[in-house]
Ligand SMILES: NC(=O)C1=CN([C@@H]2O[C@H](COP(=O)(O)OP(=O)(O)OC[C@H]3O[C@@H](n4cnc5c(N)ncnc54)[C@H](OP(=O)(O)O)[C@@H]3O)[C@@H](O)[C@H]2O)C=CC1
């Protein structure tokens with residue numbers, strides 16, 4: 056076992072002292088079966104859950120134990136670990152109840168207490184993790200019900216919340232105030248066993264409760280790698296500013312539409328769904344200053360600072376689109392789950408963030424995201440300036456690409472002499488493709504990594520309340536204009552399976568992006584006709 060794995064296990068052991076109950080609220084839902092339970096199984100299989108663990112699913116749906124297990128394990132990729140899956144099932148239970156009813160929560164609490172007693176968990180170690188795999192409409196009643204009835208009094212409480220965290224600044228602040236009154240960002244209180252037992256002994260324990268706002272992009276391997284790349288390499292550290300970088304693109308492309316999710320999506324649109332959270336989080340990691348340490352608060356302080364330097368996005372710096380049917384694929388408005396058949400909700404957006412600080416003034420950060428595009432791809436592309444007074448004429452600009460998914464990679468496009476007798480400059484790349492470089496690579500799912508962080512009490516990859524507030528300030532004026540169908544808002548059509556609206560090429564050009572991929576630039580090289588490289 057590697058020392059890194061042992062270190063993580065030791066951190067969990069230290070935090071939880073061997074015992075925890077994980078309560079998945081919304082256990083009958085989509086997120087729970089597709090992400091939460093597979094991630095919990097991954098952690099169990101790899102020995103990251105404490106020995107004394109119990110997983111309790113909670114939801115309104117009435118189902119028996121067998122039905123529950125069938126539901127929550129259907130997306131688990133078991134491979135050779137069939138025995139482990141059986142063990143995992145043995146630590147999982149289900150309790151059904153309402154989301155707004157104290158009696159239901161008291162029943163849940165009773166169930167957990169009985170399980171804690173059966174497992175022989177001593178007082179002070181009755182740790183509880185509440186994972187809210189729930190729609191935002193019930194966040195507040197559930198948090199209230201938990202606080203009143205199920206909150207651990209002899210251990211720690213961790214509340215894990217999923218996006219969306221509101222619809223704009225106002226609703227997000229409302230949610231933050233309501234949740235903040237129940238579960239503070241970081242709270243330590245004291246449990247006085249002496250008072251409870253009417254004994255005059257000095258036996259006071261600390262109980263802490265914490266809130267973890269998940270943005271699952273922060274759990275992705277290549278997003279976590281951004282800080283290492285930037286701050287562990289002298290080369291990148293020095294070239295990472297307006298002197299060298301011309302423009303930055305952060306791109307999210309999905310090759311499928313909203314099929315089946317039209318009801319949810321139509322209320323949110325692509326900016327709230329992906330850009331204001333996932334892509335902005337990536338931007339902050341790319342743009343922030345070096346934190347004073349790798350401590351979670353030090354990192355989040357720097358993220359907030361850079362967000363404070365970003366002006367609200369202007370509608371003029373935006374390109375919006377909605378997909379239409381093509382090649383037998385339905386357009387957005389044909390989605391059966393969509394109620395408003397005249398919807399003007401954007402399914403594609405490119406927005407430009409400007410960071411007014413010494414490092415980045417004048418460098419546009421283009422965030423673009425779309426559904427029903429030509430490929431699946433999420434990447435960051437830093438394009439560097441042209442070489443001044445270039446000896447070799449118009450050689451292509453350098454680009455550093457961090458490909459988040461699929462096929463994780465970091466590659467630098469650069470210019471090189473064509474091998475052989477020629478003195479021509481050709482474009483090529485320094486290529487770190489993870490799947491070729493690392494043998495038997497196994498990259499954990501983002502949720503697995505983030506739940507592990509919850510258990511070992513590392514807040515670095517979660518969104519802090521002030522970070523969220525600044526993020527909404529950047530997008531709220533633009534979102535309100537879009538929601539109000541302001542006369543400046545134009546939604547351009549694009550075909551299902553295309554690169555986006557036809558205006559995209561000119562849009563990125565306007566912000567300085569040069570697509571100078573040469574005809575002789577090909578990847579991977581084995582696909583190149585060998586004679587093409589000869590004189
Ligand atoms: N390790 C690896 O896996 C490596 C892979 N490669 C591969 O080599 C190929 C070329 O690499 P690279 O140059 O980085 O990527 P691309 O040529 O795919 O994209 C470069 C940029 O050009 C834009 N673009 C793509 N197609 C068009 C078009 N038809 N018209 C206008 N703009 C376009 C892209 O925008 P948008 O994304 O919005 O379409 C992107 O901003 C890619 O397939 C890449 O994945 C290269 C090096 C290493």
Ligand SMILES: O=C1O[C@H](COP(=O)(O)O)[C@@H](O)[C@H](O)[C@H]1O
Pocket residue numbers: 271309328329
């Ligand atoms: O949060 C969301 O993310 C997914 C994309 O996540 P990924 O891990 O598959 O890249 C997106 O499809 C969805 O619309 C959005 O709500």
